[in-house]
Structure formats: C-alpha cells, structure tokens
Amino acid sequence: MSLFIQSDDESYRNTQGSQHQLILSPPKERSKAPNITFDSSTNQITHLSEIFQSLSSISNHAIVNIKSNGIIISSNYNSILSTSINIDSSLFIIYNLTGEEQNLKFGIDLNLINECFLSVINTLKFEKNVKCVIKYQGSGYPLVIEFEDLYISEKLEFYTYYVNEDEDEDEEDISIDYANLQMEIILKSDILYNLLQDLNQISTENLFIYISKNESNPKLHFISQGIIGNSKLIFPNDKLTMEKYKIFKTDKFDFENYIISKFTYSNFFKILKSVKMSNKCKLIKDIHGCLSIQLLCKNNNNNENSSTYNGSLITINMMELNYDDDKFMINWILNDEIEEDKVPEINDEPLINTFRREPSPLLDVERSIYEESSKKRKNTKVGGAVEIPLFL
Amino acid sequence: MKLKLTIKDTEKLKDSLQLISSARKFVVLKFTPKELCIISINDQVINQEPQIWIKFPADSLFESIEVQSLRENTISMELNIDLLLQTLKNFKKANSEGLNIRLQRTDTSGQQGVNSKNGRTASLALFYSNMNINSNTLNHTFRIPVKILRENQNLLQEPYHSQNSLIMRLPREFVTMFKRLEKFKKASGNDIVTIRASRTGNGFLGFILQEENKFRVTISWNNRLEVHKSTNNEPESVRETLKNINSSQMESSEEESVDEVQLTLKLNHWQQASKIVGGCEIVILYINDNECSFHCLFDDTGEVEILYFVNGIRVIT
Incomplete structure (x- = not known):
C-alpha cells in the first residue's frame, strides 16, 4: 500500500528513491557532447504493453519524464482528465540514467508505440523470451525502443517533441489539493471494473457518484442517467471490498451529509483499461471538485520479477461537472437514499429500491440473502423484476 | 479443344x-x-x-x-x-x-x-x-x-529474375516477421519498405521503414540465415535450387555476382505473401536490387510449387 501517494508527490519520491541501485556517473566535462543518456532493459513487455494500452485509450499524445527512480508518463485529455503513470525503475533489469540533469522530459506519439508493443505481444506465443531495450540520449534525439529475441531484432526510433519545462509549470494541471480533502476510499478494482462495464451497457450518459458522509454506514453508489432512465448501482461496503472509507471534515458550516459528483460517462469510461489492469483503487476527492483515481497495478503476467517490483501506479485526475441544473436528479437521488434508510413501510409510489421494503415478513428472509450474497448485482434492474407480484 | x-x-x-x-x-x-x-x-x-x-x-x-x-x-x-x-x-x-x-x-x-x-x-x-x-x-x-x-x-510467362540474386531458405519461424511488419500497414499511407540482404557473416535480412518526423524502424532477422548466390538467370525449379543449396555448389560460381542487395517495394505487396509463407513447408527467398520472389513447396512431398513474385519500385530521391 505504500505505493499510493500518501500526502503529496514529493514525499513519495523520497521514500522510493533510496531503494534503487542507481548508477550516477559524475558529470563529464565534455564540450557540447550529449551529456545525458538513458539506458534500460526489461523483459516485462506484457506489463509495459498494458500500460501503453491504457494510456492510449485516453490520449494519443503523452509526455515522458525519465527520472532516476522511474519513468513517469503523463497525458491529458481536453483539460478535463489527466493521467500519469509511474513505472518504477525496478521493473527494469538495467536502468541507467547518466548525465548532469537527472530529469529528462519529452513528448511522444502514443499510438504507434502502443501498436509496436501490441505486435510484439501477439508474437509472444512463438518466442517467449523477448528483451526490450529503451534508450534516450536527450533533447533532439529519438526515443529508441528495441525488441530482441532469438529470431528477430526490431529497432524503433520514435521522434520526440520538445517540452518546455517552464511552459509546463504554467499550464494549470488537474491536481489534487491534498490539504483539503473531502474523502478517501480504497476499494477492489475488479468490482469497479465490472461496475464500469455495467454502466456502459445500460448506456449511461451522466454518472452521479453518491458518497455518504456517515463513516459508520459507508455508502458508495453509482447512479446512472441515460436514455433508458435512471439506475443505481450500489458498491458493496464490506471490509473485504472496501478497505478504507474516510471522510474528512472540511468546513464547519457544511451541513450536507453527502458528497455527490457528476461526470460525463463517456469521459469517465476512459479509465476502464487502467482499472482492468489494476488490483487496488483509491478514490480521493478534494473540496475543489477534483476526483483522483489512483490505481495500483501489480504485474500479474510474470512472477520472476515480482519480488523487487512493487507495481506501477496510475493516477487519473478529473474535474467533476457542475450539477446545479440537475436539481430534480439530485432530489431524486437524495430521496431515494432517504427511502433506503427508512424503516420498511408501505408506499404507493414504486421507488427504484422498492424491492428492499417488502411488507411481507415471509419475504424478509429472502431480503437478507440479497444483502449477503449478491451485493454487487443489487441494482435497480433486478429490483424491478422482483417487485411485480407485490403490487398486483 | x-x-x-x-x-x-x-x-x-x-x-x-x-x-x-x-x-x-x-x-x-x-x-x-x-x-x-x-x-x-x-x-x-x-x-x-x-x-x-x-x-x-x-x-x-x-x-x-x-x-x-x-x-x-x-x-x-x-x-x-x-x-x-x-x-x-x-x-x-x-x-x-x-x-x-x-x-x-x-x-x-x-x-x-x-x-x-x-x-x-x-x-x-x-x-x-x-x-x-x-x-x-x-x-x-x-x-x-x-x-x-x-x-x-x-x-502468361512465368516471371524470372533479370539479374543475379541472393537466395536464402527462410525458416518456419519467419512468419512472425510478417506479424511484426503488419502494424505499419495502417500506420500511414506511405507504406514503403526497404529490404536489405547480405551474404556476409551469418547472413542478414532486414527491413527498414520510416515516416518523416514520426519514426524510423529497422527490423532484422536475428537467427542464422544461409545466404547463397544464384548460379544463373534461368528460372530453375525449387527442387533444383534446394539441391544446389544443400550441396552448396553455388559458392564456386562466377565472381561478379553480388554480396549485398537493397530493394524497395510496397509493404502491402510484401505482406500479401504472408499466408503463402505461413502455409508452405519450404520457403526460399530470391532477392536482388529490382525484384524478389518466394519459391515455396507446399508440403513434404514437394509436388506443389508456389511462386510469389514482386517487382520493386523506384524511389525518387
């Protein structure tokens, strides 16, 4: 769990940096000669390929930042969604960064790199032992990626874009204000992955995330608004699937007992591939409306290297939408949540979670089975089928 | 009739x-x-x-x-x-x-x-x-x-090579090369590949693709390739070639022949051969500066011969 960003980016780097055998040669006093070189080699091609796949599903263009303790690849989609992937240097067998500056930054076209990794993955069944070498010699040089196995050597030189360091600082990146957090939830990624797919299948247009501020009764609900109507998907709140559920008291005058965030689902869905490859997911939201999804990806494909490799960290930050115009929808969500908490009673109006309030005590037994066994599936679509005989 | x-x-x-x-x-x-x-x-x-x-x-x-x-x-x-x-x-x-x-x-x-x-x-x-x-x-x-x-x-004349070529027998695993090249077909409209073959050392066969301001790629065959020179310009059957390669009698032929060739052709034309190369038991590549061809035997019996012939293109520089 130590890989998750604890308080801010900086402290993370400090804790990690000491573990690596970094070979830093003293700066060479050579005139105008390329004084920065980066040299690395790995056999974890499947893992790298997955990383590039999840990145390219968000944007075609990315900025690579090679640091002494790992590679950070970041990209941005329309300034509403930004990702950064932290590949730890322990993924590589060889990881050498030499030169005066210990920081290399350049832009790349992701699409083709992704294609190249994919084509190598597709030929892995013929030859398993493929070595991948990544090299870079500094500004103006191409990024060199080499694949080598018993039969084929493939040397790819990708032209890189120059990234102005200062310019990047000015650019207001979507970032989390760690001093003013609203909430922090750690959950299992596979369930989130299934949930995202379900939301996609019911053609969700707008996604509302409802989080209860009552820590003793954790509630993480995904409410879908789409052409076929509204549905509520309830994330199971037991300790196994939801490891951490923390609400921060931010404002004395904040009397609301819930946090609701609204997203356009087509944008939110872009995180799917990243979620798929991850094991654990941390959701953080600050008071400015920025949601950060941090995904810890263990390398599941090869156990050889797992002892030293902690896993890659994908961080996706996105800004929530303003929901001032969705008063009706918000009321509907809030009403529904209140109804859910109420003592069971008969109500004429069928609400979306009516099936949980069966008046018959006989059926109550069935209800408890629902609670225990199939929490994930406890969405409103299922409820509709159950409630029919009750109202006949 | x-x-x-x-x-x-x-x-x-x-x-x-x-x-x-x-x-x-x-x-x-x-x-x-x-x-x-x-x-x-x-x-x-x-x-x-x-x-x-x-x-x-x-x-x-x-x-x-x-x-x-x-x-x-x-x-x-x-x-x-x-x-x-x-x-x-x-x-x-x-x-x-x-x-x-x-x-x-x-x-x-x-x-x-x-x-x-x-x-x-x-x-x-x-x-x-x-x-x-x-x-x-x-x-x-x-x-x-x-x-x-x-x-x-x-x-309907069976095509033949107009000049001396390099000849090499391609191993079964060579079909992966087509899979690696496949991705460049959709990458750009400028789908030209330059093939380099050489007789020196362990033999060399490499493919060079590039697009200005985007990428430059070299993919080469790593394993040992036995590269020979062709003996004559007459079209000869695959069986004869195989016999000649195995007895390596071709080495002693005339001295003027080439040791290194470079051919540029449309990637599409090269890739179309992938099914044939993948499906045939024995595949021999003939290549010179103007054209290349695959001479294949469909199975072990060696009865069915398949010939895939491509002309190179002239690149204006």
Missing part, C-alpha cells in the same frame, strides 16, 4: 488455393498434359503487382487428363476462384470419390447476349456422385463460367 480430367488429390488443390484466394477474385487455370498452373495476376498491370503461380504436376494431381487444343495442347481459362473453392469444399463434404472436370460450351441457344457480355463463353463442369443413407446415388454437377484465353496466352 477438349479438356477432360479426374482429380485424384482434391485436398491439396483446395488447401493451396486457399492460400491465394484472398489475393484476387479471378485466377487463370492453365492446363497442359504435363502440369496445371494456377496463376493470379493483374492482367492490366502485370509487372506492377505481385504475381502468384501455383504449379501442380499432372501425374500427381490427376487420375487421368486429356487436353487437346490447337495451341500445343494448352488450354488457359479465367474463372472465379471462390466458386472453384466452394465446389471443392462441397465435394469434400459429400465424401465422394473422384471429381470429374470437363470443359463445356455454354448453351447459347436463346440467350446469346447474356454470356458473351462478360466473355464467359464456356463453363467448367465439375461433377461427382455420392450415395445417401437410402443407398440412392446422387449426382452433383457444378458449372463455373469461364473465359477461354486465346490471344493473350503469351502474356
């Missing part, structure tokens, strides 16, 4: 046809008493597009064959390869014995205009019979419209 034959080994015919079926819709069948050639060319621009030749020796493919014509007992016809393949598949399903083929004049009475429009004046009739569960004999007849080629028969 008369054509009457019975096919012995339809499987081999079907499987080798499947390797080339995606290349073009129409193929030319050239029957002679000695062999059957199946030729896939673009007759408008023969030299600008790949040519594929499959050669079956008559005695291994046919039970019996009768070919009579005024042109040295050769009959060439053009037909739809999918129809032929479908018939061969139906024949296999019927579990019958002996597929008979006859060339028939299309019945022109009354509907003359219909067939002469596209020049399909004759049809190739394929028939076989099988027994159903009630021991009744069922006769099947399929007629595939064909165009008899008379005038341009001379255009």
